[in-house]
Structures are given as C-alpha cells and as structure tokens.
Amino acid sequence: RYFSQNNLERILTIMKNHSYTPSPSQSDTITALIADLNFETEKLNPETLNILMMPLFQTIPKAAEQLLNKSILSLIKKHDIEFIEEWISPLKSHCQGLETYEKLNQIIQLKNDLEQLQSLGELYYEFKHHEKAIECFSWEMEFKPNNPKPVQWLSKIYRDMGMQLESDAYQQHSLNLQKKVTG
Incomplete structure (x- = not known):
C-alpha cells in the first residue's frame, strides 16, 4: 500500500x-x-x-x-x-x-586546523555549503595574502551564487596577485 x-x-x-x-x-x-x-x-x-x-x-x-x-x-x-x-x-x-x-x-x-583552511573550504564547497566555504577561504586569504588560490575560489563561489559583482572583484584581485607573484 x-x-x-x-x-x-x-x-x-x-x-x-x-x-x-x-x-x-x-x-x-x-x-x-x-x-x-x-x-x-x-x-x-x-x-x-x-x-x-x-x-x-x-x-x-x-x-x-x-x-x-x-x-x-x-x-x-x-x-x-x-x-x-x-x-x-x-x-x-x-x-x-x-x-x-x-x-x-x-x-x-x-x-579546527588553521593550516588546512584551503582544504576545508574545498570540502564545504563540495557539500554546497557556500557560507562555510566562503568563511574558510576568507580566513585563508587573511593568513596567506599573497596566495591567489583562496581568492580564485571566492570568485568561483560568488559566481555560483549568482553574485557577479563580488565574483568579478575577486577575479580582479586574483589577477593582481598573480601579476605581483610573477612580475
């Protein structure tokens, strides 16, 4: 039944x-x-x-x-x-x-491992928990300001969430970081 x-x-x-x-x-x-x-x-x-x-x-x-x-x-x-x-x-x-x-x-x-925020953010992203992923990548960006990876992830997440302005801003920041690292 x-x-x-x-x-x-x-x-x-x-x-x-x-x-x-x-x-x-x-x-x-x-x-x-x-x-x-x-x-x-x-x-x-x-x-x-x-x-x-x-x-x-x-x-x-x-x-x-x-x-x-x-x-x-x-x-x-x-x-x-x-x-x-x-x-x-x-x-x-x-x-x-x-x-x-x-x-x-x-x-x-x-x-609780501050050295693993990048990996933790990626896992939260896989579970579609954007807020937690953003939190992890934002902290990672604070701890490692010259690393473009968390910035690229933030751009991707904001794009996925339909927040194009924020995504574009992080994309530009990522490009600036890459120029600084290579140039």
Whole structure:
C-alpha cells in the first residue's frame, strides 16, 4: 500500500520495524523515490532518517548511499558539523568507504586546523555549503595574502551564487596577485 502511495518514510519504517525485505520491483520503487527526493519540497525530515536508513544499507546499498548523500547535503545547510557527526554515528558501520562519509570525516578532522583552511573550504564547497566555504577561504586569504588560490575560489563561489559583482572583484584581485607573484 505504501509503495503505491510513494510514502518513503513509511516504507523505511516498515523495513526497520519488521525486518522487511522488499521485492526487486519494490527495490526499484524505493530507488526511484530516493532519486526524486528533494528535502526542500518534501515533508520528509532528514534529521530522523539516520535510523530508518539502516535496513536500506543491507537490502539496497546504492539507494542507501544516495539517501545518505542527500540527507547530509540537506543537514549541512542547517546544522553544525558536530550535529552531523552525532547524526551519522549509528550508521558508521554501514558507511565505511563511502565517498560522502570519508569527506565528512575529513571535515571533522580539519575543522579546527588553521593550516588546512584551503582544504576545508574545498570540502564545504563540495557539500554546497557556500557560507562555510566562503568563511574558510576568507580566513585563508587573511593568513596567506599573497596566495591567489583562496581568492580564485571566492570568485568561483560568488559566481555560483549568482553574485557577479563580488565574483568579478575577486577575479580582479586574483589577477593582481598573480601579476605581483610573477612580475
């Protein structure tokens, strides 16, 4: 019944509470529901999905990985990294080796290392957390004023955000830095 209603949350709840293994066609339905999932428009709450996701890792691991990716992308926009670290802890045994999990671990390891702001900013950018990426690159620019890399990243992020004036200003600053370094 929940499959015909496309109710992903109920399907995952049944899988968890009743050790239900979906048929191949039901697995296809779950995979399609996850592929179409948009946390901006769905009433599904990513904060509660970590527990519901567990059986999915055993039955449809690719769909579970996709749901994990979407959940983290949604959560990172609303919560600090400590919340996400706590959120993912019940899933650790299922997530070892998954690219998103490994990148999240990198953020956790680098978050307080002032020598790694460039790498941290790039990771936040990959997670589409522009504000945190801007913060990292801005600090990197302060600590290393002659390095054009953080300036180039700031230009790119502002362009991605549709802020062309800011992007152009950082682009020009980057060119000036490169001229200073080479000339």
